[in-house]
Amino acid sequence: MKLAFKLAYRNLMGAGLRTWLNVIVLSFSFLIIIWMKGIMTGWDHQAKIDMTNWEIGGGQYWQKDYDPYDPFTFSDSHAPVPAELRGEIDKGDAEAVLIAQGSIYPQGRMQSVIIKGINPGQNIFLLPTQKLDTVISDAIPSVIGSLMAGNLKLAIGDRVMIQWRDRGGTFDAAEIYITDIFYANVPAVDQGQIYIPLEKLRSMMSLEDEATILTYRNAEEGRPGYNGWMNKSKAELTKSVDELIKVKSAGISVFYIILILLAMLAIFDTQVLSIFRRQKEIGTYIALGYTRKEVVGLFTVEGTMYSVLAALLSAVYGMPFLAWQAKVGWTMPMDASQFGMAMAQTLYPVYSAGLVISTVLIIMTVTAIVSYYPSRRIAKMNPTEALRGKAQ
Amino acid sequence: MENSTIIRIEKLVKKFPMGKGEFTALNGIDLTVGRGEFAGLIGPSGSGKTTLLNVVGSLDVPSSGSVTVLDHSIGELSAKEAALLRKQNLGFIFQSYNLFAVHTVYENIEFPLLLLKYGPAERKKMVLEAIEWLGLTDKIRSKPPQLSGGECQRVAIARAMVKKPSLVLADEPTANLDAANSHNILKTMEVLNRELKTTFLFATHDEKVISYLRRKIFLADGKVINDERVTS
Known part of the structure; x- marks a missing residue:
């Protein structure tokens, strides 16, 4: 086997440009696959970090009737904050959020919104x-996301009317x-949502001390359960x-x-051509x-060695490229906020040893199979005809 | 030495399929070749020279009859055993040299020793020795496409001789060479035969080669028609 590697290396090096063309093509594949997989992993990491920072913290308690995909549940999905959680809330390690459905009337239009009451000091x-945490006479201070601001054509300092129904079902309205307008990579905290002070929403809804969601800071396991949550x-x-x-990964694997x-x-192609052109050489090996x-083994090793050389070449020019990409990231040419999913405008690829090793192994295995397949013809070659270059 | 038999052929028949029938290339050959002989199979194209050389070289098998080379019955060898026989005991020289184009002269000559798993130091010594015999010292780093026909054939001889085989089979070794180169090559082989006691069996119809042979085996239509020994 050692000899096969040595000869395969000599043959490949001796073949010059033909070898390097294959190696360069293959090394591009290595690099692009690792980079794209790195982008997907980076996106995954980034999306989770953004969700943690903007939406879910270390985990949440949901009031038992709350269903984020069904706004009709919002009117009933509230309950007093469990007494056991008060200490955590007081320390700032948990936050209560009250959610209500309402309407907003920008420029005389009406649009449904989710009104979220949140502690300004969280x-x-x-x-x-x-x-x-601002006192504004005759209006409720509120913050919205940039997507919401864009949709409603609102800017900082604008006033707009909202309407809601309190616990008794009575409609009320206020300005x-x-x-402030914030920019977040997580559309779930932006689209169709208005943030106002928690205590204000509680008094608007007549739901003193109640909440819909309780978010805790640390994601420790084995958190206790609370009745109704x-x-x-x-x-x-x-x-x-x-x-x-x-x-998304499955879709990209087609690529x-x-x-x-x-x-x-x-x-x-190279293997098929090699076997056809190198008949005399094959005959000579046998002689x-x-x-x-x-000889089949030698040709298979020779073909597989393309992927070894490609991996080495990729390492030479690919490692600096991948490291540079990990540092500066890849900024998407289109506006990521329009995708409707947690996605930053610039994605930073994350590479792991597992990712690199698995990519190299997969490509090497496929190359070995592709190299072996045409090489099997050698096993059927008549050596005397091969020596004369006349084997079929 | 010359009397101990290295090749024994009895009633050898070799047939090839041709269309719906068969073509008989060798038709009842009986022959023995002793150790240290400098012999040639002589005959026109189609007389069966190359076929006989291929069977002796275990690259082909008899259709019937028996061929024994160095106590190995060719027809009964497995592919692995035949490869081992060639690797250890036989050297081949071809009309079109069959050198590895992408390897250097040194690497071409080194190849049989790599197969025999010689250590690097021993390999180097043996390759350099062969290079010196054949006068290729200044071409050591050249590749076959950079060499003349005569130089290529000298490399092929060095590759065949480097492992000091018992038997060298040479198929039309001078066919692609001019007269001067042919004589050089033949003189070299004659010296190697004399000094290393290696048996040479040629397949040829070249008068220049024939003039060097000490035994001339004439073939026609797959049969031995004459077997002459030259007494000097």
Whole structure:
């Protein structure tokens, strides 16, 4: 086997440009696959970090009737904050959020909104809630996201009417004052949502001391359950991201397959051509003491070595590129906020040893198979005809 | 030495399929070749020279009859055993040299020793020795496409001789060479035969080669028609 590697290396180096063309094509495949997988992993990490920072913290308790996908549940999904959690809330390690459905009337239009009451002094989320700690006469201080502001054509300092129904079902209305507009990579905290001070919403709704969601800071396991509340761990809340990435990864693997197929086509062609052009050489190997099976092995090793050389070449120019990308990231040419999913405008690829090793192993295995397949013809070659270059 | 038999051929028949029938390339050959002989199979194209050389070289098998080379019955060898016989005991020289184009002269000559798993130091010594015999010292780093026909054939001889085989089979070794180069090559082989006691069996119809042979085995239509020994 050692000899096969040595000879394969000599043959490949001796073949010059033909070898390097294959190696370069294959090394591009290595690099692009690792980079794209790195982007997906980076997106996954980033989406989870953004969700943690903007939306879910270390996990949440949901009032048992709360369903974020059914706004009709909002009117009933509130309950007093469990006494056991008060200490955590007082220390700032948990925050209560009350959610109500309402309407907003920008420029005389009407649009449904979710009104979220949140503690202005909280520091679990990156939301600029400190801007709610403002006294404005005859208006409620509020912050909204940039997507919401864009949709409603609202800017900081604008006033706009909102309407809601309190616990008794009575409609009421008031003016809100936009104290800040935030930009977040998580559309779930932005689209169709208005943040106002928690105590203000509680008094508007006549729901003193009640909440819809309780978010805790630390994602420790084995948190206690509270009657009337469902504990949603961080893993459970980010499951949708995992599934989304999984679906996206599956879609992108079609691209990987096309890339690998192109590289493999080049190697397959080279192998077929080699076996046809190098018949005399094959005959000579046999005459000098190789068995036909050993020659098949030599040609397979030779083909597989393309992927070894490609991996080495990729390491030479690819490692600086991948490191640079990890540092500066990849900024998407289109506006990521329009995608409707937790996605930053600039994605930073994350590479792991597992990612690199698995990519290299997969490509090497596929290359070995592609190299072996045409080489099997050698096993059927008549050595005397091969020596004369007349084998069929 | 010359009397101990290295090749024994009895009633050898070799047939090839041709269309719906068969073509008989060798038709009842009986022959023995002793150790240290400098012999040639002589005959026109189609007389069966190369076929006989291929069977002796275990690259082909008899259709019937027996061929024994160095006590190995060719027809009964497995592919692995035949490869081992070639690797250890046989050297081949071809009309079109069959050198590895992408390897240097040194690497081409080194190849049989790599197969025999010689250590690096021993390999180097043996390759340099062969290079010196054949006068290729200044071409050591050249590749075959950079060499003349005569130089290529000298490399092929060095590759065949480097492992000091018992038997060298040379198929039309001078066919692509001019007269001067042919004589050089033949003189070299004659010296190697004399000094290393290696048996040479040629397949040829070249008068220049024939003039060097000490035994001339004439073939026609797959049969031995004459077997002459030259007494000097």
